[in-house]
Amino acid sequence: MSGGAGLLPDGRRVRRARGWRLYDQAGERYADFWQAGGSAFLGHRPGSLARTVAAEIDRGLWAPLPTPWQARLERSLARLAQRIGSRQLFLPEDGLARSLPRWYPLSEEPAPEEALVILPFPAAREGASSLLQAGLAVASELLRHYLDSPEAQERLDLARSLPVPPGWKRDGLYWIPSPQAVLPRHEALRRGILLPPTPGERLICPGELSRRERKNWEALCGCWTG
Template identity: 30%
Template sequence: MVIELKEQELLRLMPAIRRARDFHLYDTSGKRYLDLYQEGGRAWLGHRPDGLSLQLKNILSRGVYAPYPGSEEGKLYKALKALLMILPGSSEFSHIRYYSSVLGGGLPEAADPLYSKADRKPGLCTLWRPGLQWPHDAINVEMLIPLPGLAYGRVIASRDDSLPQGDLPSPVVAGGLARCVWVLKNCLETAAPVGELDLLEGAPWKQKGPYCLYTGNADNYKILFSKALSAGILLPPSLDSPCILPGHLTSGDVSLVKQFFGGLS
């Protein structure tokens, strides 16, 4: 019988986290953890993306948190269009919608090519993760934007204009997303591919770009998660989330990862 891993159950095994910097978390005792979970990809740019804190502070100071029409929505769509311009194969996806619901637009949850073995079919909503190729054969693509800590619903780019009208975003969400999109665009234009490191390639891991999937026995994953925490590494708390290699690793990070994963049987 396969044990169903519950994300919150494993996250509760963590100590209280006091602060975060880049891809590292620090507990109340000062111990540092290398974050290979990254909030399922929401912290792909790190836990403190450049300029995000100041952006949110400025928006919050205006006192408008509710999803009313405002300038931040236009800034978000401008940033998203600029990002699409640099992604090969995305030029035809000129229609962008924001939905506050995880089932926004009437579309089902997006299929993740990291896990889905079936061929993508026309009309299927496909998930795009930063660091992977754009799914140019899809019709509707959900974009995973690295905005840590804020649940923002869905951002979907489409080939046509058949999707329902999008929702009004909160200025806080729209402003945070826009800032992270610009940081992401700069990162993708200048950073070397993380996947070249191939740190986790080999049983029980399968790597695709910066993402690594656990292919071992699910019954043993809770034990593995606890061992990783003891070693100073945060693994995904669910098999539905991949390990994510950070955009930059210190020499100490590389040694830690090689030592821990190299010692697994």
């Protein structure tokens, strides 16, 4: 979905992303309950990621320069695995990793012994190798610190306070669909809410909602059919 094409109706495109919100070319705002499947779990411009990426661009992404980021990424993943009680975490690029169960940050389920993790680096699918390693290493550290932060607890409290759509169940920050669950994307978009583009994906509670966005979610759940 390059350039945000296909996420919004009527030929609209995502032109800007800030925090847990997306904006189209007309300036309409959408609360993001998809978050690129977890790649934007910490928002669309988290922490020091922008500075790290800018520094790597300045170094020359396409030049064969030595980089410390792969080793840093491996150490960061090991620290994150230790924090959540997992033996080892793998990224989607790691060969057979896609066959492993996925660990979801702030889920109420215990972490698998070996798990796939989607790190909160929104540009992960677009970057060159040194950019990718730098961004993922920083994202892993940001995620590890986030797990024990007041912001994470506030986000959990927010998720618990929101109604659960019919045919779904809540797990921490997530709403998990049953096999028969429907996904009313167009009705959601009409209310300024972005849901996953394909059925079967989890919904992810944003880090914050305005009063209006909360009312829109409650109204959507009220007309949501299981």
